Amino acid sequence: MSFLRVPRWSGQRWGALISNQLLSGPKCPCAPSSHPCPPSASHSQVRHAGHNKWSKIKRAKGANDLQRANQTSKITRQIISAVKAGGGETDPSHNLYLASALQLARSHQLPKATLENALKKAAGAGAGGAEELYSTVYEGLGPAGVACIVEALTDNRNRTFAEVRHAFTKRGGSMTPVAYLFTKTGRIVFSAGTSGHSISQMEDSAIECEVEDIVEADEAEGTLEVHCAVKDLLAVKKGLEAIGYEIREFETAYVSEEKIAVSDAESQNFERLLEQLDGMEDVVKVHHNAT
Structure with a gap:
């Protein structure tokens, strides 16, 4: 078994790291002005919250599922x-x-x-x-032909594969390659924080950073979702924080342009699949193209 080679810091130093980097949040300078927004960045087609009921269900259920597991x-x-x-x-x-x-x-x-x-x-x-622990990605088709990518951390790949496969087959799906339908990207959801900015101002500020797409505005929550290249994710986060914005979510994600509409008849079955996968201790994230 190989061990991680990281500094054996004292408990006091670990505490300082967490206090500075986590509890108070990183104090980083804004992303360099020498990095202009890529020509492909856009915010003319910003979606508004409510367009995708599955994204809402996933966010609303996430905390409960994590608690349960x-x-x-x-x-x-x-x-x-x-x-x-x-x-x-x-x-x-x-x-x-x-x-x-x-x-x-x-x-x-x-x-x-x-x-x-x-x-x-x-x-x-x-x-x-x-x-x-081994980082593993599983691919499959769920109810209504929804493509799913399941990220997991496991000490036993065979066990986790069997559990994930059982979840798919139980809901009428199957394990099959679907990664070609997705693009791995950086995803950030943020609010105005201490800036006092409106959603429109937040969009303008985001477009000045290394943002490729402004995806969704939630007027009720006062949040904006943006996507960027994975390599630029930390720089974009620091730039937004420097303006005074509060980072709500920050991750790499698999995003698909090919969306699948789930009928009312299949919606409960698909929701149960998400619940079963999210409830597994080894499963970290579930990405899908349902709309």
């Missing part, structure tokens, strides 16, 4: 894996995976002590050392 365990595993995926880098301003995992932890208000323990496990501290 032990959200602390899931997020802890993601932090451990993030440090490993980032080459042992424990500074979230230089590790995209860790920054995303810590953002998730902050949104679920995980205790500081829990985060310290997760980082220590990632460093191989403790009697048992770091848990060996």
